[in-house]
Amino acid sequence: xxxxxxxxxxxxxxxxxxxxxxxxxxxxxxxxxxxxxxxxxxxxxxxxxxxxxxxxxxxxxxxxxxxxxxxxxxxxxxxxxxxxxxxxxxxxxxxxxxxxxxxxxxxxxxxxxxxxxxxxxxxxxxxxxxxxxxxxxxxxxxxxxxxxxxxxxxxxxxx
Amino acid sequence: xxxxxxxxxxxxxxxxxxxxxxxxxxxxxxxxxxxxxxxxxxxxxxxxxxxxxxxxxxxxxxxxxxxxxxxxxxxxxxxxxxxxxxxxxxxxxxxxxxxxxxxxxxxxxxxxxxxxxxxxxxxxxxxxxxxxxxxxxxxxxxxxxxxxxxxxxxxxxxx
DNA sequence: CCGCTTGATTTGACTGGCTCAAGAAAACGG
DNA sequence: CCGTTTTCTTGAGCCAGTCAAATCAAGCGG
Numbered sequence: 172x173x174x175x176x177x178x179x180x181x182x183x184x185x186x187x188x189x190x191x192x193x194x195x196x197x198x199x200x201x202x203x204x205x206x207x208x209x210x211x212x213x214x215x216x217x218x219x220x221x222x223x224x225x226x227x228x229x230x231x232x233x234x235x236x237x238x239x240x241x242x243x244x245x246x247x248x249x250x251x252x253x254x255x256x257x258x259x260x261x262x263x264x265x266x267x268x269x270x271x272x273x274x275x276x277x278x279x280x281x282x283x284x285x286x287x288x289x290x291x292x293x294x295x296x297x298x299x300x301x302x303x304x305x306x307x308x309x310x311x312x313x314x315x316x317x318x319x320x321x322x323x324x325x326x327x328x329x330x
Numbered sequence: 331x332x333x334x335x336x337x338x339x340x341x342x343x344x345x346x347x348x349x350x351x352x353x354x355x356x357x358x359x360x361x362x363x364x365x366x367x368x369x370x371x372x373x374x375x376x377x378x379x380x381x382x383x384x385x386x387x388x389x390x391x392x393x394x395x396x397x398x399x400x401x402x403x404x405x406x407x408x409x410x411x412x413x414x415x416x417x418x419x420x421x422x423x424x425x426x427x428x429x430x431x432x433x434x435x436x437x438x439x440x441x442x443x444x445x446x447x448x449x450x451x452x453x454x455x456x457x458x459x460x461x462x463x464x465x466x467x468x469x470x471x472x473x474x475x476x477x478x479x480x481x482x483x484x485x486x487x488x489x
Numbered sequence: 490c491c492g493c494t495t496g497a498t499t500t501g502a503c504t505g506g507c508t509c510a511a512g513a514a515a516a517c518g519g
Numbered sequence: 520c521c522g523t524t525t526t527c528t529t530g531a532g533c534c535a536g537t538c539a540a541a542t543c544a545a546g547c548g549g
Contacts, residue, residue: 188496219498223536226535226537227498242403244407247536263449270447270449287458288462289462290420293459296458296459297454297456299449299455301446301449303448304447304448344525344526347515348527379527382529490549496543501538503536503537505536509533511528515526518524
C-alpha cells in the first residue's frame, strides 16, 4: 500500500518526492487538516520540509485531483484525500471538528437549485454547521451560552 | 423607507449613526458586496468613513441579525441584507457574481444530513459553483478553456 | 552507473483581508 | 445643555497564503 501513492502521483504526471509522500502520509492519518498542521506532522517523516513546500505540494495534489480543498468560513483551508464523490461536511462551531456526510439525494446531488438564474452549475458545496457530540457535552457541563470561541478551535484535525 | 433603518437599528439595541446608515444604504443597492467595496461606495454618502469603521458596522449588523455574512471560498467575505430565510447562493467561478437561490426543500431546508454523526446541526450552508450567463457567453467567444482567472474576479457586486 | 534536463523545493520577501487597542467624537437619556 | 456610553478614527499588527529567484533532486538518456 505504500508505493500505491507513487503510482498515483506518477499517473497524475507528478514526480515522486519525499515531501509529497510525507504530505500524503499525513493526509491518510488525518482526514481534514490545515496546511500548517500538515507541515508540522510531515516533519516527523521529512524534517526539512518547509511551509511553502507544503503549499506547493497541496496545490499540486488538488490540481491533479488527488486531494480536495475545503474552506470552512472563518478558518484556514482544510485538505482531504476523499475525492470524486462530492460528499459534504459537518463542521463544529466550537472546536472546528469536521466530519464527512454522504449526500442524501444521490450520485451527483444537489446540482439542481430551484432556479439556476442562468448559471451553469457544476458543483454544489454543502456545509452543515453545528456542535459535535463532544462540544454538546462540554456545553452542558461548564455553563453554556458563553458564546466564547474556544481556544481549541481551528484544530479540526481529528476524525 | 429611509427612516425604517433607524427603527431597525434602534430595536436591535444599536445607535443610529451616519456610518451605519451609509453602509445599510450601500447594502440595499448591492445585494452581495465585500467590505472594501462597501467602504468605497459608502464614502459617496459619508466621505470620512474608515475601512475599520465598515468592519465594525458590519460586525454589529451581522451580530444583531440585520445582515448576513457569506464567505465564498477563495475570496473576501460578502454581506447581504436578506436574512432569516436561510437561502443559498450561486457563485460564478469566473467573475465572482453571486445570485440568491431559494432552497428547494422547504422552510428550514437541508438541515437533515443523511448521517449527522452526533452533530447538533443548526444551519446548512449551500454554495452552487458554476458560470454565470455572461461568463458562459464570454467563454464561447474568446476561445474557452484558458482557465484564466479573469481580472474582474472578486467583483461580485452586481445583481 | 553518470550526467543532463526539467520539475520541485528552499529561502525570503510580500500581499490582502481582517483584528486589536487607544483615544477622539458623536449619540441620546436626562 | 451635560454626562455617560457607544461608536468611530487612527494606527499597529496578525495570519493564511502567494510570488519570485536560486538551489536541489527526480528520472531520463546514454
